[in-house]
Amino acid sequence: MTPKILVVGAGAVGGYFGARLAASGHDVTFLVRPRRQAQLSATGLCLVSPLGDATLTPRMVTADQLTQPHDIVILSVKAYSLAAAIVDMAPAIGPQTRIIPLLNGMQHLDVLSSRFGHEAVMGGTCFIVSSLDGEGRIHQAGVTPRLVFGPLVAGQDASTMAEALRAPGFDTVPSPHIMQDMWNKWSLLASLGTLCCLMRANVGEVARLAGGTDFVHATIKECTSIAAAAGYPLADDTINGIVKRLTQPDSTLTSSMFRDLSQGAPVEAQQIIGDLVTRARMHGVATPILGLTDLNLRAYELRRDSR
Ligand SMILES: NC(=O)C1=CN([C@@H]2O[C@H](COP(=O)(O)OP(=O)(O)OC[C@H]3O[C@@H](n4cnc5c(N)ncnc54)[C@H](OP(=O)(O)O)[C@@H]3O)[C@@H](O)[C@H]2O)C=CC1
Ligand SMILES: CC(C)(CO)C(=O)C(=O)O
Structure with missing residues (x-):
């Protein structure tokens, strides 16, 4: 049937x-x-x-x-x-x-x-x-x-x-191995979301900035460290794939959260970034970049809600 x-x-x-x-x-x-x-x-x-x-x-x-x-x-x-x-x-x-x-x-x-x-x-x-x-x-x-x-x-x-x-x-x-796939995707997405939402730019625009790719590497490192601490370490070729995708100078890729934010729409900040920061704290992983993104998005939501 x-x-x-x-x-x-x-x-x-x-x-x-x-x-x-x-x-x-x-x-x-x-x-x-x-x-x-x-x-x-x-x-x-x-x-x-x-x-x-x-x-x-x-x-x-x-x-x-x-x-x-x-x-x-x-x-x-x-x-x-x-x-x-x-x-x-x-x-x-x-x-x-x-x-x-x-x-x-x-x-x-x-x-x-x-x-x-x-x-x-x-x-x-x-x-x-x-x-x-x-x-x-x-x-x-x-x-x-x-x-x-x-x-x-x-x-x-x-x-x-x-x-x-x-x-x-x-x-x-x-x-x-769907849980590993979900952590792989979350690491990609949180890195991309951070890149776009903090910098208000797409992948290529950040990659072309002096210091841009250092920022992207550091962001990916934070996300993948949390995944590893949670018991789902990303394979090296998966990490390399994320790095390659998020450092292409000619890429116009953005995250769906950034597209929502650009339109003044609600965002899934807690689900995509906040929850990752919470899990990082539980495992003692430092998240200076994700913490900033979390704060940035919560400030966006506060202003949006008070409109
Ligand atoms: N867009 C993208 O590129 C990607 C998005 N995602 C994820 O996929 C998920 C969905 O995102 P996306 O499709 O972009 O979001 P959209 O806002 O485009 O679509 C969500 C849809 O859900 C509908 N909806 C909400 N509540 C109900 C309900 N109770 N009953 C029936 N319909 C309902 C909304 O309808 P209504 O018009 O009535 O509000 C809307 O059409 C998100 O978690 C997102 O992060 C993942 C990968 C890529
Ligand atoms: C990372 C990406 C583009 C992959 O589908 C995505 O899930 C999103 O933008 O929400």
Whole structure:
């Protein structure tokens, strides 16, 4: 039987992966809120992508219409929307449901497991550069996106789920070491987020500054030291890959958190940076750069909240 997939959040990430899956014939429904539902009903779900543009008519439900358990739930809301999303998606979670969260950071795993049980929650992460424009179209840029997921407890079988999550337009990667993958991604993301948000610049702009790459090296060192202290040391070639990616003088790469910050939108500061600083303190790892980024982002949030 074709697995029933629910994508919670039809934004830049969930909209991209969900649209690619739906376009290739998978049984995909999007859980949306009324404003996004109205927008998608009017325009269709539009992808603008170097891998091929697409517009489709998505199958959507709002929380009050969600009654059936689904086999796979792809959770792709921002961290600050997690609590409400958990309430809204609850009817979709049955005894056999597997949730694949694509949120950045790590805190959501405990929150989801305490609500839905450890068996329901798998590890997940994604590599994609995507954003929404003013009309709600999804713009994906850069290399082929990657969807990575894997078991956190016995009985979760990522390889049999892989077929249900394979589609042209992204790579599907079932992983036997998803916690390490999530720490690798977190180290990359926190380094990139720090680089962009502290310097208010993209990768290439910082790399071209005198002293810019020293700052990037020091930032990556802090992030990877925390991962190692937490029991997930990054392999040398993974660290070298992050260094290479974040020191390219011609790169226009930014983090999604920086793109949000540039628009004056809410940011996932606590999930991406604050939580890492907290874990560093627990392990006695010094974080002068991440600590500054944390303070910087909290000041941004304070000003934003007081507007
Ligand atoms: N964008 C990127 O390049 C990347 C982002 N990520 C991570 O992925 C996660 C999602 O980010 P992204 O897709 O960019 O965020 P977006 O803001 O683009 O999308 C989030 C979507 O979730 C929807 N949503 C929120 N709450 C609910 C709810 N209760 N029910 C239904 N829909 C809901 C929002 O809908 P509404 O319109 O109603 O507010 C919005 O469409 C984040 O943790 C981010 O850090 C990871 C890798 C790359
Ligand atoms: C690091 C990156 C670009 C990889 O997908 C990302 O996750 C983000 O910008 O949020």
